[in-house]
Amino acid sequence: MDMDGVIVHEDQLIPGADRFIARVQEAGYPFLILTNNSTYTARDLAARLSQTGLNVPAEAIWTSALATARFLCEQRPEGTAFVIGEAGLTTALHEVGYTLSDRNPDYVVLGETRTYSFEQITRAVRLIEGGARFIATNPDPTGPSREGSLPATGSVAALVSKATGVDPYYVGKPNPLMMRSALRAIDAHSETTVMIGDRMDTDIVAGIEAGLETILVLSGITTRDAASRFPFLPGRIVDSVADLSEEIVVPGRPAGSSGTTPRRAGRDGDPGAGGRARRQVVA
Numbered sequence: 151m152d153m154d155g156v157i158v159h160e161d162q163l164i165p166g167a168d169r170f171i172a173r174v175q176e177a178g179y180p181f182l183i184l185t186n187n188s189t190y191t192a193r194d195l196a197a198r199l200s201q202t203g204l205n206v207p208a209e210a211i212w213t214s215a216l217a218t219a220r221f222l223c224e225q226r227p228e229g230t231a232f233v234i235g236e237a238g239l240t241t242a243l244h245e246v247g248y249t250l251s252d253r254n255p256d257y258v259v260l261g262e263t264r265t266y267s268f269e270q271i272t273r274a275v276r277l278i279e280g281g282a283r284f285i286a287t288n289p290d291p292t293g294p295s296r297e298g299s300l301p302a303t304g305s306v307a308a309l310v311s312k313a314t315g316v317d318p319y320y321v322g323k324p325n326p327l328m329m330r331s332a333l334r335a336i337d338a339h340s341e342t343t344v345m346i347g348d349r350m351d352t353d354i355v356a357g358i359e360a361g362l363e364t365i366l367v368l369s370g371i372t373t374r375d376a377a378s379r380f381p382f383l384p385g386r387i388v389d390s391v392a393d394l395s396e397e398i399v400v401p402g403r404p405a406g407s408s409g410t411t412p413r414r415a416g417r418d419g420d421p422g423a424g425g426r427a428r429r430q431v432v433a
């Protein structure tokens with residue numbers, strides 16, 4: 151599932167999201183909470199979620215920074231990168247064996263940061279002119295804040311592109327690569343996985359292109375009316391993840407072992423529309 155607009159609104163929990171996640175965990179379904187924001191490490195984000203009252207392990211969070219690091223490691227193991235970004239990105243690159251360098255790096259990697267400097271952007275431009283490959287964690291032009299929009303990675307990438315004539319390769323949503331790397335992170339398969347998101351133009355299209363079932367929630371950006379104008383459809387539309395909690399059954403678990411989940415007559419033992427009961431959730 152996507153994070154912002156699905157589980158939280160910035161630092162506010164979406165009502166019922168805690169119960170939904172608890173049910174998914176109780177049922178034992180592997181799941182990931184996705185974000186295109188590359189600022190924070192998964193551990194930072196787990197701590198931020200816990201402040202909203204939602205307890206998930208860092209391993210349940212997948213960011214565009216982690217997807218970017220995994221992609222670069224597969225493409226060019228133990229490579230070098232000049233990075234404009236925060237700890238979320240630099241930590242992810244270090245963890246896959248990358249070295250950060252401003253001398254003839256394999257890549258210029260641009261991520262989310264609040265401290266872009268003219269000097270750093272100039273350095274990135276010159277390295278790309280010199281042959282470094284241009285990667286950006288996510289194409290989002292703006293991000294949310296309490297005070298209003300913030301220019302985000304996509305906007306700074308546009309600046310660098312204008313200066314160099316080189317477009318970046320974006321790893322985050324809507325690139326289905328983000329979905330595929332998430333699936334691999336939890337050893338899941340597209341045909342038994344559902345993507346839950348609040349945006350048609352990122353979450354749902356990426357889910358469809360990666361071969362996942364898709365559910366659009368109306369607790370974030372996209373309205374039902376706006377959704378109907380897209381040339382593709384989500385599998386389902388619900389108001390929020392709160393509506394999905396009751397549908398999650400705990401297959402094959404002896405009664406009482408989980409403590410709180412009532413067995414639901416009617417859904418229990420129903421193999422479901424897809425034929426098989428077990429579904430993973432990439433949210």
Ligand SMILES: [Mg+2]
Nearest residue numbers: 152154155348
């Ligand atoms: Mg969202």
